[in-house]
Amino acid sequence: MNEQTTAQLAEHIASAVVAMMTELRPRLVQAALTGQHSENQNLRHEDNFLSDHDLWMHARYREVLAEYIPAFIYASEEADPQVIGAEMEPDLCVLVDPLDTSELAVRSLHGYTHVMVYSRSLRRPIIAIVGDIFHHVQLYVGLRGEAGDDTAFVVTADGNRYSLNCPSSAQLSEALVTNYLMRPDERFLPLSRQSSFIEALSAPAEDGKRKGRIGVDFGSVSLCHVAAGFTDATIEIAKGFAVWDLSPGHYILHAAGGVVIDLDGNIISLDSGLNSLEEINYVMSTRQKFIAAGNRTLADQIRQTLQS
Secondary structure, three states, X not given: OOOOOHHHHHHHXXXXXXXXXHHHHHHHHHHHHHOOOOEEOOOOOOOOOEEHHHHHHXXXXXXXXXXXXXXXXXXXXXXXXXXXXXXXXXXEEEEEEEEEOHHHHOOOOOOEEEEEEEEXXXXXXXXXXXXXXXXXXXXXXXXXXXXXXXXXEEEEOOOOEEEOOOOOOOOHXXXXXXEOOOOHHHHHHHHHOOHHHHHHHHOOOOOOOOOOEEEEOOHHHHHHHHHHOOOOEEEEEEEEEEHHHHHHHHHHHHHXXXXXXXXXXXXXXXXXXXXXHHHHHHHOOOEEEEEEEOOHHHHHHHHHHOOO
């Protein structure tokens, strides 16, 4: 990145994300109020909703990122990876989901945007930013410092910044566990069949009250909510998350002190495998099941109740 520090690049990207969300928000509200959702045929992911807004964000990110990064691999959900700039093998790969949960965004309910900067030489993320289009907590950020330390924070719409370093210490019987359960056959039914998990979540806590809850959440922001302590855990046990949905939030949760494991109990590496165009293409076609929690004990408690 020449003499530009990671923190400076993160500030540039965060400002760009806020500017794009500010421009996009009234368009999405208009789409919701008029019912004109601008849906396109999705040739890459035929079961997913794709709108003109997704494609605009995809193109705009490519332009804006090039203003701050001389050379990088642009790996967006909406197109094949491409090298931007003069270098044939740039170190940085920028993973982007331009508009996550777009079928809800065009209804002005929920909408998110993910940007992760990955160093191929370090084989790990150095920046992740998840933007929330409609809520006051506007940005979730993970950042690798010059000394190699990872930090996480949120930025609200009024510009206040809050460190994230104290995710949940809850046990399963008192936890709010979320899942992307919107797809009835692919995700809701598999979750509904997890009787041992549901029974454990419904058990009385130490004070005798039944505090366990299941909530719905979306993509990378679901892991960001765990990082902030807004929720206690999030799980994906059916279809798995694609890399652009998992990795940005994974890094932010890691930086905040949380944990992400696979269904065998292994810690999921920050190395997403974005190390060559061939690997990037492969990784972007795979999915990962996981349990993300504010603490390892809760992650293990959830795993032990899950039925394969």
